[in-house]
Amino acid sequence: MSQDDHREWTRCLALATGQPLWEVSRPHEFERPLSGPGPRATPALSGQDLVTLGADGVLECQGQADGSLRWKRAMLDDAAAENTMHGAVASPPIVDQSVIVTAGGSLGAVTAYSLATGETQWRALSPRLGPPHLEHALPGGTLAVAPQ
Numbered sequence: 001m002s003q004d005d006h007r008e009w010t011r012c013l014a015l016a017t018g019q020p021l022w023e024v025s026r027p028h029e030f031e032r033p034l035s036g037p038g039p040r041a042t043p044a045l046s047g048q049d050l051v052t053l054g055a056d057g058v059l060e061c062q063g064q065a066d067g068s069l070r071w072k073r074a075m076l077d078d079a080a081a082e083n084t085m086h087g088a089v090a091s092p093p094i095v096d097q098s099v100i101v102t103a104g105g106s107l108g109a110v111t112a113y114s115l116a117t118g119e120t121q122w123r124a125l126s127p128r129l130g131p132p133h134l135e136h137a138l139p140g141g142t143l144a145v146a147p148q
Helices: none
Strands: 002-004 007-013 020-027 044-046 049-053 058-063 069-074 098-102 110-114 120-124
Touching: 007 049, 058 098
Parallel strands: none
Antiparallel strands: 002 007, 007 020, 044 049, 049 058, 058 069, 098 110, 110 120
């Protein structure tokens, strides 16, 4: 992912050659004096699904083969949250066909979306992002979500 020409780009490159296979973009520009331009989150791949999170909190699921848009959510709006000064930075893990994000906000500090449809599956309703909160180390590592 990158940002230029007032757009946020997702590009797929051939592993062996680095040659572009496809690219998609959307109008967006995010830059803050202390942290520079976005995006910041690393995309997540599960089978044929590629999930990206833009610095503005837009969560998208795209087809891995061609970048076709499968679904799109505005996670900050969904959680009634404001963006941080650094933007949305937490890479979204995919666990058991759920995409888990940390948006903060009064409607859900931690939210799980269906990988297949983008529909909300569950929320942890604490607006604070201090413990307890999502922690992850993947693949095959630890995922801890402790919504109380």
